[in-house]
Amino acid sequence: MMNNHMHRTKNECSICGKPFDGSLREHIRTQHSEQEFKQAVLKAKEEGIPDQKIGELFGITFRQLEEIITETYGMNISVLKKLKKLKYWEPKNFREETTTVWSFKQRGNWATHDGRYRGNWSPYIPRNVILKYSRPGDVVLDYFIGGGTTAVEAKLLGRRCIARDINPACVNLTLKNLKFTPPQTLFPFSIYEPDVTVGDARDLSNISDNSIDLICAHPPYAGIINYSSDVEGDLSKLSIEDFLKEMKKVAAESYRVLKPGKKCAILIGDTRKHKHVIPVGFHTINVFLEAGFKLKELVIKRQHNCKTTGFWYEKSIKYNFLLLAHEYLPIFEKTESSHPYLLKENIRDYSSVVSVLEKPRLKKINELETTTVWIFHEKEFEERLNKNVIDRYSDRNEYSTIVFTSHSENETISQNDNGKKRLSLLFIKSPFLKGEPSLKDIEYYLKEIKEIVKRNLPNINKGGFLVIQTQDTKTDGYVQPIAKKIVDTLSFDNLWLKEIVVATQEGTNSSTQHSGEFLKIVHQYLLIYEVKI
Ligand SMILES: C[S@@+](CC[C@H](N)C(=O)[O-])C[C@H]1O[C@@H](n2cnc3c(N)ncnc32)[C@H](O)[C@@H]1O
Numbered sequence: 016m017m018n019n020h021m022h023r024t025k026n027e028c029s030i031c032g033k034p035f036d037g038s039l040r041e042h043i044r045t046q047h048s049e050q051e052f053k054q055a056v057l058k059a060k061e062e063g064i065p066d067q068k069i070g071e072l073f074g075i076t077f078r079q080l081e082e083i084i085t086e087t088y089g090m091n092i093s094v095l096k097k098l099k100k101l102k103y104w105e106p107k108n109f110r111e112e113t114t115t116v117w118s119f120k121q122r123g124n125w126a127t128h129d130g131r132y133r134g135n136w137s138p139y140i141p142r143n144v145i146l147k148y149s150r151p152g153d154v155v156l157d158y159f160i161g162g163g164t165t166a167v168e169a170k171l172l173g174r175r176c177i178a179r180d181i182n183p184a185c186v187n188l189t190l191k192n193l194k195f196t197p198p199q200t201l202f203p204f205s206i207y208e209p210d211v212t213v214g215d216a217r218d219l220s221n222i223s224d225n226s227i228d229l230i231c232a233h234p235p236y237a238g239i240i241n242y243s244s245d246v247e248g249d250l251s252k253l254s255i256e257d258f259l260k261e262m263k264k265v266a267a268e269s270y271r272v273l274k275p276g277k278k279c280a281i282l283i284g285d286t287r288k289h290k291h292v293i294p295v296g297f298h299t300i301n302v303f304l305e306a307g308f309k310l311k312e313l314v315i316k317r318q319h320n321c322k323t324t325g326f327w328y329e330k331s332i333k334y335n336f337l338l339l340a341h342e343y344l345p346i347f348e349k350t351e352s353s354h355p356y357l358l359k360e361n362i363r364d365y366s367s368v369v370s371v372l373e374k375p376r377l378k379k380i381n382e383l384e385t386t387t388v389w390i391f392h393e394k395e396f397e398e399r400l401n402k403n404v405i406d407r408y409s410d411r412n413e414y415s416t417i418v419f420t421s422h423s424e425n426e427t428i429s430q431n432d433n434g435k436k437r438l439s440l441l442f443i444k445s446p447f448l449k450g451e452p453s454l455k456d457i458e459y460y461l462k463e464i465k466e467i468v469k470r471n472l473p474n475i476n477k478g479g480f481l482v483i484q485t486q487d488t489k490t491d492g493y494v495q496p497i498a499k500k501i502v503d504t505l506s507f508d509n510l511w512l513k514e515i516v517v518a519t520q521e522g523t524n525s526s527t528q529h530s531g532e533f534l535k536i537v538h539q540y541l542l543i544y545e546v547k548i
Pocket of ligand 1: 215
């Protein structure tokens with residue numbers, strides 16, 4: 016389609032067509048009403064003019080553009096162009112995920128998925144979750160349905176679906192996206208029309224106890240994106256504290272309606288304040304655990320929309336922080352019965368030994384990893400990880416590495432290779448609790464980490480860093496989220512969590528064969544704390 020705004024002469028108004036002096040914004044402000052201004056902005060958007068260009072033309076920020084759209088359409092949508100023609104029914108070359116790191120580079124444009132609802136999730140996520148944790152005919156619940164991604168997938172996969180959203184505009188969009196009839200030749204099983212209504216995730220009183228086979232949902236976490244302008248009960252309007260309080264109600268209702276033995280998958284990300292991470296992901300996991308759920312899997316979902324140029328990139332270099340490039344997808348289970356853990360009595364004994372890592376080559380900060388997901392080749396994994404930590408968080412002369420190893424009587428334990436020197440970085444490389452550690456092992460491990468931190472904290476300079484390398488593990492079929500537990504445990508007044516980095520090896524995701532019921536844990540964490548000034 017011909018783009019009127021692009022082809023209009025530079026000084027001609029897009030509303031009245033008359034020539035003007037100065038900026039278009041100024042002309043509209045003086046000659047037209049606010050309403051006409053908004054209509055002109057929306058017309059430009061409908062014509063497919065890029066957001067940045069609209070910003071330049073009308074002198075508005077991206078946030079203001081979002082507000083105009085949300086106010087007019089009742090929801091935050093990114094594309095106002097007409098719906099595309101349906102091209103495919105299924106993703107091409109689809110393979111179910113087998114590890115704990117999920118990464119979908121393609122948007123996913125099969126069936127009616129078009130990504131126009133701002134903040135929708137990749138259709139690959141509900142597809143994987145539904146295929147793994149439900150069977151045809153099962154009831155899947157998504158109480159934050161948004162643009163309908165989960166409902167479309169449930170319908171395509173022959174599951175029944177209950178879909179709710181607080182925003183009536185989202186319910187309409189979902190119903191629109193569900194207007195398709197899959198061809199019987201491709202879909203020989205029964206197809207169920209999802210039940211889509213306006214509803215509040217905190218109150219599922221019209222759904223019976225123990226009636227749902229799978230919950231699969233993506234909450235609007237705490238004000239990061241505004242989904243509506245004036246919908247009462249929209250959780251995206253809340254502060255993090257209030258959001259977590261309200262999510263307690265969602266978790267309690269989820270626990271009530273789910274059948275015993277069934278799963279509840281929630282996608283949630285972190286946010287940042289004063290250049291430090293706020294672990295909303297780990298806090299939300301705690302909310303669901305407190306409601307009675309057990310953690311079956313903890314998946315890391317990579318995000319691919321992190322730009323390595325532009326405003327945030329420049330800021331991240333200037334202020335030494337990483338761009339958030341991952342979210343968490345905890346898969347909770349409502350257990351069949353509350354069977355106590357089989358406690359293994361043997362406790363591993365740990366103590367710390369200091370090892371000196373090879374001094375890294377000096378690098379400029381902009382040559383290092385810039386996001387929260389670090390992916391290195393297996394052969395150089397440890398070396399590159401160490402270099403990134405040491406180069407970014409120390410001045411290279413005053414750092415110490417504690418390798419926290421299994422203790423035996425003959426081992427010599429040296430405490431510090433730098434004597435009494437003050438440190439800019441203390442890097443604790445903890446052993447990973449492999450091979451089904453007992454709950455006591457885990458308790459002991461956490462205690463040891465806390466002790467090491469307590470002992471060594473006075474040696475770290477103010478403004479210096481403490482970095483802990485660790486990994487989740489499994490006990491009796493459930494995930495022990497060790498990184499989360501360390502974050503929960505380390506509450507020292509002068510320590511401030513700066514980053515949660517996820518590190519993984521190149522290619523581990525695609526090369527791994529299906530490991531049966533469980534996902535293979537292929538990621539580690541670096542918990543980066545700053546010592547307060
Ligand atoms: C992240 S979006 C979900 C996007 C969805 N997964 C998709 O692919 O389109 C979160 C949704 O939660 C809805 N929401 C916010 N507060 C709610 C509440 N109290 N109950 C139900 N839905 C709510 C918002 O309207 C928004 O559509």
